[in-house]
Amino acid sequence: xxxxxxxxxxxxxxxxxxxxxxxxxxxxxxxxxxxxxxxxxxxxxxxxxxxxxxxxxxxxxxxxxxxxxxxxxxxxxxxxxxxxxxxxxxxxxxxxxxxxxxxxxxxxxxxxxxxxxxxxxxxxxxxxxxxxxxxxxxxxxxxxxxxxxxxxxxxxxxxxxxxxxxxxxxxxxxxxxxxxxxxxxxxxxxxxxxxxxxxxxxxxxxxxxxxxxxxxxxxxxxxxxxxxxxxxxxxxxxxxxxxxxxxxxxxxxxxxxxxxxxx
Ligand SMILES: NC(=O)c1ccc[n+]([C@@H]2O[C@H](COP(=O)([O-])OP(=O)(O)OC[C@H]3O[C@@H](n4cnc5c(N)ncnc54)[C@H](OP(=O)(O)O)[C@@H]3O)[C@@H](O)[C@H]2O)c1
Numbered sequence: 001x002x003x004x005x006x007x008x009x010x011x012x013x014x015x016x017x018x019x020x021x022x023x024x025x026x027x028x029x030x031x032x033x034x035x036x037x038x039x040x041x042x043x044x045x046x047x048x049x050x051x052x053x054x055x056x057x058x059x060x061x062x063x064x065x066x067x068x069x070x071x072x073x074x075x076x077x078x079x080x081x082x083x084x085x086x087x088x089x090x091x092x093x094x095x096x097x098x099x100x101x102x103x104x105x106x107x108x109x110x111x112x113x114x115x116x117x118x119x120x121x122x123x124x125x126x127x128x129x130x131x132x133x134x135x136x137x138x139x140x141x142x143x144x145x146x147x148x149x150x151x152x153x154x155x156x157x158x159x160x161x162x163x164x165x166x167x168x169x170x171x172x173x174x175x176x177x178x179x180x181x182x183x184x185x186x187x188x189x190x191x192x193x194x195x196x197x198x199x200x201x202x203x204x205x206x207x208x209x210x211x212x213x214x215x216x217x218x219x220x221x222x223x224x225x226x227x228x229x230x231x232x233x234x235x236x237x238x239x240x241x242x243x244x245x246x247x248x249x250x251x252x253x254x255x256x257x258x259x260x261x262x263x
Contacts, residue, residue, distance in 0.1 A: 001024050001025055001027070003024055005034065008024075008034075010032070010034045010052060010056030010057070010059060010060055011051040011052055011055065011056045011059075013059050016056075016059040016060055016062075016063045017063065019060075019063040019064065019066075019067050019069075020063050020066035020067040022067075026067075027064075027067055027069045028069055028070070028172075029064075029069055029070050029071075029072055029172050030060060030063070030064040030067070030069050030070070030071050030072065031072045031074075031168065031172075032057060032060050032071060032072065032073045032074060032111075033074055034052060034056065035052060035053055035074070035104070036048055036049040036051075036052040036053050036100070036103065037100070038100075039078070039098065039100045039224075039226045039228075040224050040225040040226045041225075042098065042099040042100040042103065042226065043098060043099050043225045043226050044225075045099075046099045046103070049099055049100055049103040050103045050106060052103075053100070053103035053104050053106065053107045054103050054106035054107050054110060055110070056107070057071075057073055057106075057107035057108075057110045057111050058107075058110030058111070058113070058114050060073075060111075061073070061110060061111045061112075061113070061114035061115035061118055062114045062115070064115050064117075064118070065114065065115040065116070065117070070115065070117035070118065070119065070178075071111055071115045071117070071118040071119070072118075072119050072121065072168065072171065072172065073107065073108070073111040073118060073119070073120050073121070074121055074122075074123060075104050075105075075107065075108050075120050075121065075122040075123075075180075076100075076101065076104045076122055076123065076124065077122060077123070077124035077125070077156060077157075077184070077229065077232035077233075077234055078096060078097070078098070078100055078101035078104060078228070078229065078232065079094040079095075079096050079101050079104055079105045079108070079122065080092065080094060080095065080096070080101075080229050080232055081095040081096070081097055081229055082097070082154075082228070082229025082230040082231045082232055083095075083230075083231070084231055084233075085231065086233075086235075087157065087182075087188060087233040087234055087235035088182065088232070088233065088234050088235060089182070089235050089237060089238065090122070090179070090180040090181055090182050090238050091180070097226070097227040097228070097229060098226040098227055098228075099226070100226060108120045108122075108180065112178070112179075112180075116178060117178050118178055119171060119176060119178055119179065119180075119181065120179070120180040120181070121167075121168065121171065121180075121181050121182070121183050122180065122181070122182050122183070122184075122234060123159050123164055123182075123183050123184055123234070124156050124157050124158075124159055124184045124232060124233070124234050125156045125157060125158045125159055125184070125185075125194070126159050126160075126161055126164065127158065127159075127160060127161065127257065128160060128161030128162060128257065129161075129162070129257055129260035129261055129262075130161075134191070134194070134195070134198075135158075135194065135195070135198030135202075135254060135257065136261060138150070138195040138198050138199055139198055139199055139202035139258070139261075142199045142202070142212060143202070147215070148195065148214045148215065149214070149215040149216075149217045149221070149222075150191050150192040150195045150214050150215070150216065150217065151190070151191045151192060151216075151217055151218065151219055151221075151222050152190045152191070152192035152193075152216035152217065152218070153190065153218050153219055153230060154190060154191055154219060154228055154229070154230055154231075154232075155188060155189065155190050155230065155231045155232070155233060156184075156188070156189075156191075156229075156231070156232045156233050156234075157184035157185045157186075157187065157188055157232075157233045157234050158184075158185050158187070158189065158194050158250055158253075159183070159184045159185045159247065160185065160247070160248075160253035160254070160256070160257055162253065162256060162257070162260075163185065163247035163248055163253055164183055164247075166245075166247075167183045167239065167244060167245075167247065168183070170244050170245065171183075171239070171244060174242060174243060174244065176242050176244075177242070181238050181239050181242075182234035182235055182236060182237075182238065182239065183234075183236065183239055183244075183247075184233070184234040184236065184247075185247050185248075185250055185253065186236065186246050186247055186248075186249060186250075187249065187250045188233040189250070190216075192214060192216045192217075194250075195214055196212050196213075196214055197250055197251065197254060198254055199212045199214075200212055201251060201254040201255050201258055202258050204255075205255065205258045205259065
């Protein structure tokens, strides 16, 4: 059952109470994809971010428990400060750098505190065939002949939503133990490398020579209101140990993504 924002406002306890009331039917799992995700705007809208990403998750977790269901909550690599040099494991110390990350960390704690069966899955650098995404913007800008400059000193794990959906379904299917897990793509790279990889796949799929050169820039050349972690790669290890298959290579996922992009 897919429930949109118009049907269920996670910041409104009365709205969330419709879950244990059975309004959406009998459920085994409640998957929370709702979030306040405007990372830069969150710096000046802390209450709004906390309402959705923090308190709202607590309401959902309590509702899932009352409904006899388990909460599967989606969180983020932005709970980390980026000082690591190896992909983060789920039990690595958190230290969010901004309001968005702090609000998401509050949500993780609320999920685990209010539903003993809750599962928190942190993911990162999402892109998918629907809506705007970084690789789509890069492919389109390159096709339009724009000269591109992309940050090369922020490193993470690009993750295709098509692959994340499969992992989440497998997590549910496996009735995985409660706790925190990391689900991200298998390759660690900078935004600059990710842009080049995406454009190359786009060119190959268009039957053109896969040649691209993008100007690498530093974070200081692309200032943003919210500070981002320099390194936020996530390790899939704990999910793999639970028997969940890892995601496809970045090029395989990008190819699938490009083929599904609306014309
Ligand atoms: N995008 C990334 O790179 C990334 C990376 C790591 C983790 N994540 C996590 O992945 C999850 C999904 O992110 P996303 O990028 O898909 O976000 P998104 O595109 O911004 O979608 C968030 C959704 O939440 C809904 N929503 C907002 N406030 C709500 C409320 N009060 N009640 C119910 N629904 C509400 C929004 O509906 P409206 O549009 O109608 O407001 C929207 O459909 C989030 O938990 C995010 O923290 C994302």
